[in-house]
Amino acid sequence: MKVSVVFLSLIFFAGTQLSAQDSTRIAIKKLTPNLIVEDVNAVTDFYVNKLGFTAILTLPDTGKFDFSMVVSDSTTIMFQAVNSLKMGFPEYDVKSAANSVILYIDVADIEAVRKKCQENNIPIIREVPRTFYGTTEFVIKDNAGHFVVFAMDLPQ
DSSP: OHHHHHHHHHHTTSOOEEOSSOTTSEEOOOOOOEEEESOHHHHHHIIIIITOOEEEEEESSSSSOSEEEEEETTEEEEEEEHHHHHHHOTTSOOOOOTTSOEEEEEOSOHHHHHHHHHHTTOOOOEEESOOTTSEEEEEEEOTTSOEEEEEEEOOO
């Protein structure tokens, strides 16, 4: 079961096609991060119960998860246990990527997300009222240590 989790995450990246107009370019359909974490259950709970995502897949179905996938609208994030990945790639020194990954999530209503974070006692660690590229943003850290930026386009 654990080895199949590795291949499940690879399947999501295998769906690329070459463009008929440019055979040197790979046509990417979607990028879905698969974040390596120590505790899949805890991080899944954080995204579902504190940020409002929906868990659409967990492996196994109950108990201690090796893998999960959460979605919110068009955003999908996968989480995989360090030990699960180590079993699939025993020749590599697999570690959590916390503090080396920043999730950047475009939202339609940043104030609604801010309110959700405040209601769930999630500290906002950085505020950027207006960026040079025309967004307002704030940053949190999830309970696995990943930076999560929520951004909304500002009217021009």
